[in-house]
Structure formats: structure tokens, C-alpha cells
Amino acid sequence: MKMTGARIVIESLIKENVEVVFGYPGGAIMNVYDEIYKQDKFKHILTKHEQGAVHMADGYARATGKVGVAFVTSGPGITNAITGIATAYTDSIPMVVISGQVPTTAIGTDAFQEVDAVGITRPITKHNFLVKDVKDLAFIIKEAFYLAKSGRPGPVHIDIPKNVTADMTEFVYPEKIELKTYKPNYKGNKRAIKRAVEAIKNAKKPVFYIGGGSVLSGASNIIREIVKTTQIPAVETLMARGVLRYDCPYLLGMVGMHGSYAANMAMNDADLIISLGARFDDRVTGKIDEFAKNADIIHIDIDPSQIGKVVETKYPIVGDVKLVLEEMMPMLLDGIDPNRYEEWREILKRYKELYPLTYSDSDEVIKPQWVIQITGELAPEDAIISTDVGQHQMWAAQFYPFTYPRQLLTSGGLGTMGFGFPAALGAKEGKKDKVVINFTGDGSIVMNIQEVLTGYKYKLPVINIILNNNYLGMVRQWQTMFYEDRLSETDLSDVQPDFIKLAESMGGRGFTAKTKEEFEKAFNEALNSNAVCFIDVQVDRREDVLPMVPPNSPLKNMLVFKEDK
Numbered sequence: 001m002k003m004t005g006a007r008i009v010i011e012s013l014i015k016e017n018v019e020v021v022f023g024y025p026g027g028a029i030m031n032v033y034d035e036i037y038k039q040d041k042f043k044h045i046l047t048k049h050e051q052g053a054v055h056m057a058d059g060y061a062r063a064t065g066k067v068g069v070a071f072v073t074s075g076p077g078i079t080n081a082i083t084g085i086a087t088a089y090t091d092s093i094p095m096v097v098i099s100g101q102v103p104t105t106a107i108g109t110d111a112f113q114e115v116d117a118v119g120i121t122r123p124i125t126k127h128n129f130l131v132k133d134v135k136d137l138a139f140i141i142k143e144a145f146y147l148a149k150s151g152r153p154g155p156v157h158i159d160i161p162k163n164v165t166a167d168m169t170e171f172v173y174p175e176k177i178e179l180k181t182y183k184p185n186y187k188g189n190k191r192a193i194k195r196a197v198e199a200i201k202n203a204k205k206p207v208f209y210i211g212g213g214s215v216l217s218g219a220s221n222i223i224r225e226i227v228k229t230t231q232i233p234a235v236e237t238l239m240a241r242g243v244l245r246y247d248c249p250y251l252l253g254m255v256g257m258h259g260s261y262a263a264n265m266a267m268n269d270a271d272l273i274i275s276l277g278a279r280f281d282d283r284v285t286g287k288i289d290e291f292a293k294n295a296d297i298i299h300i301d302i303d304p305s306q307i308g309k310v311v312e313t314k315y316p317i318v319g320d321v322k323l324v325l326e327e328m329m330p331m332l333l334d335g336i337d338p339n340r341y342e343e344w345r346e347i348l349k350r351y352k353e354l355y356p357l358t359y360s361d362s363d364e365v366i367k368p369q370w371v372i373q374i375t376g377e378l379a380p381e382d383a384i385i386s387t388d389v390g391q392h393q394m395w396a397a398q399f400y401p402f403t404y405p406r407q408l409l410t411s412g413g414l415g416t417m418g419f420g421f422p423a424a425l426g427a428k429e430g431k432k433d434k435v436v437i438n439f440t441g442d443g444s445i446v447m448n449i450q451e452v453l454t455g456y457k458y459k460l461p462v463i464n465i466i467l468n469n470n471y472l473g474m475v476r477q478w479q480t481m482f483y484e485d486r487l488s489e490t491d492l493s494d495v496q497p498d499f500i501k502l503a504e505s506m507g508g509r510g511f512t513a514k515t516k517e518e519f520e521k522a523f524n525e526a527l528n529s530n531a532v533c534f535i536d537v538q539v540d541r542r543e544d545v546l547p548m549v550p551p552n553s554p555l556k557n558m559l560v561f562k563e564d565k
């Protein structure tokens with residue numbers, strides 16, 4: 001059947017089983033919005049800002065494992081979307097962003113609301129397309145979804161000029177896709193896997209280094225099984241929190257700048273690091289020349305360009321973490337002796353006992369870590385947790401009892417303030433039956449606060465717990481530690497919004513908590529309210545996130561106590 005490009009966009013999305021699109025209209029994408037009006041197969045959520053739309057699509061994708069979809073218009077529409085796209089890109093989140101563009105005849109003329117959208121998104125997308133002919137549109141959409149979710153996932157951007165959405169052609173949606181130059185390697189090389197298994201069996205101090213790729217590949221169950229049977233200690237990156245349960249006896253906690261002492265010392269002292277979809281980020285390795293000096297590296301990753309990028313890899317395995325581990329499992333079981341690592345486990349246990357993750361609680365002032373812990377106790381075990389960026393993010397990663405993968409939604413790679421709240425709304429849309437909680441800071445929350453209106457309109461109740469220290473806390477901490485306490489532009493105490501009024505003005509609810517009792521009461525009330533909630537918790541202003549590896553220091557040079565600095 002012949003149809004317009006705009007109609008083809010809609011029909012293609014229906015073919016991809018898209019359930020929801022987050023977006024914001026404008027001139028160049030109006031033909032598509034006109035078709036949205038005429039259909040009822042998928043839902044459109046109108047956000048208040050394009051950045052909000054893309055973070056919502058991202059949160060939806062992280063929570064559900066499906067592809068997130070966002071629509072924006074040309075010019076300022078797509079530039080507003082950029083931070084969201086880059087956020088998804090650095091964390092390998094599957095997403096398709098469709099933007100309108102000025103007509104093909106106007107491209108390059110500085111037309112109204114024209115920007116070189118594909119030029120801007122090229123470095124922050126897995127792939128992007130400018131559609132010049134309506135005949136290519138269906139194929140490009142098919143390809144975009146395939147690229148977004150296959151191999152190492154990521155955002156794909158399609159820019160569609162206005163005349164292309166008006167032009168007509170026969171609609172044929174391709175059944176299958178064959179791309180000559182793109183063939184992700186899912187199954188690891190058998191010989192490489194065998195060699196890696198031998199290395200594990202011969203190691204004395206091995207450690208599993210679990211990264212976000214483990215979440216994306218759905219490898220949590222097999223990782224849990226392998227860790228249990230081999231009894232090899234494991235550390236998780238920020239992106240991998242929840243792959244192992246928080247109470248798994250072999251889990252040493254989070255690794256990296258604010259990781260636990262035991263986790264970082266495990267990486268420092270290991271003779272074999274088994275990387276499962278992790279990318280050796282500088283926040284994890286610390287000073288690279290000093291990183292894991294005595295360790296050989298097994299690096300399992302679906303993206304060959306990751307391997308050997310940061311550290312020399314003795315055992316590279318290109319493949320999907322889950323499939324590679326499934327292949328490894330029987331070989332590992334054949335003759336592995338968990339007692340072999342007994343001494344190693346004992347050393348790490350002592351580190352854990354010597355320097356546990358801790359803080360000094362108080363009854364005078366609320367400690368942010370306490371808020372995270374008590375929330376973990378009061379919330380259902382399967383609550384979805386999102387965060388913004390700053391100290392609260394690190395405390396959430398350290399102290400929340402994560403029990404399953406995809407439970408924590410956080411901007412790990414880009415560190416995007418303003419991510420948490422819209423991501424929580426997107427997650428709620430995808431997982432209506434779950435309680436969704438966003439830990440945020442008084443700096444971060446105001447960056448996309450307008451989306452309370454979206455939560456109100458579409459009945460997406462999420463609870464924002466604002467750990468309010470009246471500072472841009474994480475920057476304040478660095479200023480205190482590394483700039484002799486010169487607090488340049490980080491004190492927010494002179495102007496703070498009234499979060500109760502703000503929430504109420506947009507259809508939400510607000511609470512203030514200055515004591516522990518007030519917090520517990522507010523949280524329970526928020527749990528039972530059907531609105532977007534802000535709980536403004538006045539916390540200790542000068543609490544620092546510890547332990548901390550100073551930037552560009554070796555992992556073993558951790559500051560564990562406040563006096564260490």
C-alpha cells in the first residue's frame with residue numbers, strides 16, 4: 001500500500017512492537033505528529049523538554065531491556081536531545097531517536113531551525129542516518145532498531161527532512177536484515193575460552209570484575225551460579241550493581257573511586273582479573289600505570305574495540321558475556337577446586353572486616369547514608385532505583401541493598417545531572433507495578449524538575465528523595481579535599497526552592513524531613529500516594545563520600561577515613 005513517509009514511520013514502529021514514544025513536537029516533525037494523532041497502537045508521552053524525553057526513553061530501556069524511542073523536532077529540538085543521547089551512548093543503552101529536519105532542498109541554507117543534526121550526533125550515536133528518499137525510510141528504521149539492540153547496544157539517530165515525511169511510496173517493512181559490514185560476534189572463540197578457563201584454574205588470586213555489559217547481556221543468573229560454584233571473589237562496577245545480590249558472600253562490593261576497600265584491594269592484589277563486560281573506566285582503574293600490576297587479564301566483551309583499549313589483555317574473548325559464560329561453565333566445573341582460592345578469600349575477608357563500608361550515624365542530624373539504608377529497608381525488595389549525579393549517587397551505589405540487575409538506573413559513563421527523575425518516569429511507564437525511587441541532590445533535581453508535570457499528566461508516581469545538603473555536594477567535596485576548601489560557586493543555601501510548593505504547583509506532593517522520624521513518615525506516605533513526590537531531606541551538609549581514591553592515584557592509595565585526607 002502507498003503511504004506517506006510520516007505514516008511509514010508510524011507503521012514501522014508498530015511493526016517493531018513499540019509500546020511508547022517519548023517526545024516533543026515542532027515544525028519539521030509535524031507530519032509525523034499528525035499521524036500519531038490518527039493512531040492508537042502506541043502511546044505518546046509528551047514531555048516538557050526534549051532532554052526529559054530522551055532520558056525517559058533511556059530509563060524505560062534500562063528498566064525493561066526494550067528499545068527506548070524518542071521523537072524531537074529539528075534545530076533546538078535535536079540539540080536539546082543531545083545530552084540524553086550522549087548519556088545513553090556512554091552506557092550502551094538501546095534507543096532510537098527520530099528527529100525532524102528542514103526539507104532536503106533547504107538543507108545547507110541556514111534555514112529556520114536547521115542544524116547539521118547528523119553531524120552533531122555522529123560521535124555520540126552507535127550509528128545515524130539522514131533519510132534523503134522516502135523509499136529508503138522503512139529499511140532505515142528496521143536497520144536502526146536492529147543496530148540499537150544488537151551487539152553492543154546504543155542509541156541510533158534518524159534525521160528525516162519534512163518533505164520526506166510528506167512524500168509517498170509503497171510501504172514494505174523488511175522481515176530480515178543483512179548488513180555486510182556489521183556482524184556482532186556473540187559466541188566467543190572456543191580455543192580462547194579454553195585458554196581462559198585454564199588460566200582461571202591455575203590462578204591463585206582471581207577476581208571477577210563485573211561490568212554493565214553483564215546487565216545488558218542478561219548474564220546475571222549464570223554469573224551468580226559460577227561465582228557460587230567457583231567461590232571466586234567478585235567486584236561490581238557502578239553499572240553492574242545488582243548482578244550479584246548485595247548479600248552474596250563472594251561479593252566484595254563496588255570497585256573504583258568510591259568502591260569498597262576490599263574490592264579495590266582485590267583488583268590491586270589479584271593475579272587474574274576476569275572482566276565480564278566492563279570497560280576499565282578511569283574511575284575504576286585509578287592511575288593506569290599502577291593498575292593491577294601482577295594480574296593477567298581475561299577480557300570478555302561483545303565490542304572488539306573495547307579489548308586492549310586501556311589495559312593489555314592476555315586472554316581476549318570477543319562475545320556476549322552470557323553466551324561465553326554458558327560455554328565456559330561446564331569446562332570450569334570440570335575439575336575446579338574452590339579450595340584453591342581459600343587463602344585469597346581469607347585475605348579479602350580480612351580487608352572487608354578491617355575497613356567495612358561505614359559511616360558515623362547521628363541522631364542530631366540526618367546522615368545521607370542512613371537515608372539510603374532505611375529506604376532499602378522500607379521499600380519493596382524489587383523497587384527500581386534511579387539516581388542523579390553527585391554524592392547521593394555514590395551513597396546509593398554503596399549502601400542500597402541491590403538484589404537484581406536493572407534495579408539501578410544511573411548515568412555511569414557521562415555522569416549526567418538531571419538524568420534521574422526523567423529516567424525514573426520512563427522506568428515507571430515501562431514497569432507500572434514497581435515502586436520507583438529517585439535519589440537526587442538539591443543541585444541535580446532542579447535540572448529537569450519541569451517533568452513533574454509529565455508525571456502528573458500520565459499518572460507516573462515516582463518518589464524523589466532529595467538528599468539536600470544545600471551544596472553541589474560532590475564538587476564541594478573535591479574543593480574541600482583538593483582546593484583547600486575554597487568553595488567556589490557550590491554553596492546553594494542562599495537560594496533554595498520550596499520543594500513542597502513546587503511539587504504541589506505541578507500536581508505532585510511534597511514533604512520535608514529534618515529528623516529520622518519525619519523521613520520515615522514522609523516515605524511511607526509517599527509510598528501510598530499516587531503522585532510524583534519530593535521528599536526534601538535536610539542532611540548533614542559536610543558529609544564526604546568515603547572511601548575515596550584521589551583522581552589519578554593508584555587504587556591502593558585509598559582515603560578510608562576523613563582524617564586520611
Ligand SMILES: Cc1ncc(C[n+]2csc(CCOP(=O)(O)OP(=O)(O)O)c2C)c(N)n1
Pocket residue numbers: 388389390391392393415416417418440441442443444445467469471472473474475
Ligand atoms: C549536567 C552536569 N553539570 C555539571 C556536573 C558536574 N557535577 C558533578 S556532581 C555535581 C554536584 C551535584 O550536586 P547535587 O545534585 O546537589 O548532589 P550532591 O553531590 O550534593 O549529592 C556537579 C555540579 C554534572 N555531573 N552534570
